[in-house]
Amino acid sequence: MLKHLFKLIWNKKKENFLLISEVLISFMVIFAVFTLLVHNYRNYKLPRGFDYEQVWSVSLGDLGESKDKDSVGLMHENLRNALKSLPQIKELSFTSSNVPFSSSMYRTRVSYKGKELNTDIYRTEMSYKEVLQMQLVSGRWFSAEDNASAKKSLIIDKCGKEQLFGSGEAIGKMISLDGEEQKVIGVVESFKDKSDFKAPEPAIFTRIDTGNIKNIANILIRVTAGADATFEGKVYKLIASTMKSSNLEIKHLSDLRSSKNKETTIPMIIFFIVAGFLIFNVALGIFGVLWYNINKRRGEIGLRRAIGATASSVSGQLVGEAVVLATFSLIIGSFFAIQFPLLNVFDLPASVYLTAQFLAIVFIYLLVILCALYPGKQAAAIYPAVALHEE
Known part of the structure; x- marks a missing residue:
């Protein structure tokens, strides 16, 4: 038939x-x-690799303070203490401008034994992991012991680890970043921060230090579930009164994601x-x-x-x-x-x-x-x- x-x-x-x-x-x-x-x-x-709910992104804009690194460090510490005095704030972390779901990007090339990888770089603090509730796959996050380390430490995400090391172990390996050998101390879940519909890209997390603190003008804040628009206005006024800043802006990561x-x-x-x-x-x-x-x-x-x-x-x-x-x-x-x-x-x-x-x-x-x-x-x-x- x-x-x-x-x-x-x-x-x-x-x-x-x-x-x-x-x-x-x-x-x-x-x-x-x-x-x-x-x-x-x-x-x-x-998997996204982090939690964006109840997290706010604060852009401090163009800081009017001195560009001296000690002055910027003192300004950061004063602002941190003022914000953490508010009971609705669980945790906060200063970070580079490429916060999750933003349009800002900072990419560079890293290498390991001749193998090169284009990756996103995120400048973070020890509290960054708690703010975004990131998941460790192996190793550890930044801690006070890294202050005395002879080599700088960094964290790599699972996506970058697989492309750079394959199925091998990454902890303890030395990666060339910005012409300097830095030590891998931890691996986190793949960091899918561009969009829900875009695959995660290789990501590396480094600590904010005296060499790059002058360029840090963003804060990620994890707040309690009851934090509303009234509290947001209170945070805005507190930051504005604590430091001189132009173009101060507060955004919710959930809105940036949408x-x-x-x-x-x-x-x-x-x-x-x-x-x-x-x-x-x-x-x-x-x-x-x-x-x-x-x-x-x-x-x-x-x-x-x-x-x-x-x-x-x-x-x-x-x-x-x-x-x-x-x-x-x-x-x-x-x-x-x-x-x-x-x-x-x-x-x-x-x-x-x-x-x-x-x-x-x-x-x-x-x-x-x-x-x-x-x-x-x-x-x-x-x-x-x-x-x-x-x-």
Whole structure:
């Protein structure tokens, strides 16, 4: 039966060329949609590595104080003591401007035994881990014992560790950073701070010291669940009165996260709407062509019914022809789709493309079958005597 359907479609390939082309284009669009969905879903399911809830980011702006490092250090300490006197503040940490979900980035290249890695660098304090409730995989976080260490210490995240050391041990290894050998003392979970829909990138955490303290003008504050807008205003006034600062700004990491996620979700929604209109038009085209074929072949259908063909066999033939048409399109479309993982297009894992291809094939088959069911049912309802009389 299937062989007969393939012959039937192939003999009418010129008549079915437009429909095959429509299904082919639909498959490629659906393949792109599912590739985007699978890729973003996989990134979304990856662990974040920290907790952003009830954390505020304070940007001190352009500090009006002296740029002398001792003056900046004293200013930081005074502000820390003033803020920690508030019972709603659990913990705080001064940090570089590239706080989670911000638009600020600080990237550099590190090396280990000839292997180089581009990574994000975060200037932090000992309290940074508690503020973001980061999870240690191995080793330890910064502590007072690092003050007496001959070599500077750093923390690397799991993503960076796997790319730089593979499955080997990272603790105790020396990494070249900014032309200086620094010691790895801990590994934390992958730090996914760009967006929920972006995979984590290599990250390294270093301590704020006298060499970079002058550039530190950001604070991360973990507050209690009851901290509201009134308390936020109180914090703003306290900071403004403690130090001279222009462009003082307080933002919630939850709000920054929502803004970053919209950079991905809004284009996705627009793309899905456009793809939805295309698929709807293709579905109407398939439905219309099958409907036209039924009216054109009423005599043939009536003759088949007259010589004993059942209603289900007539309906099944119409649906089968539609499935065969879709198969021709999917064979061509799969040839192009398989090139994406082979050529490593967009640098995505091959499993993303293969999963998207499988889902697109299933979707196209379901779409074609659904569009063919009603015309097939109408064909099965044709009475032999009426059809032959019309002929």
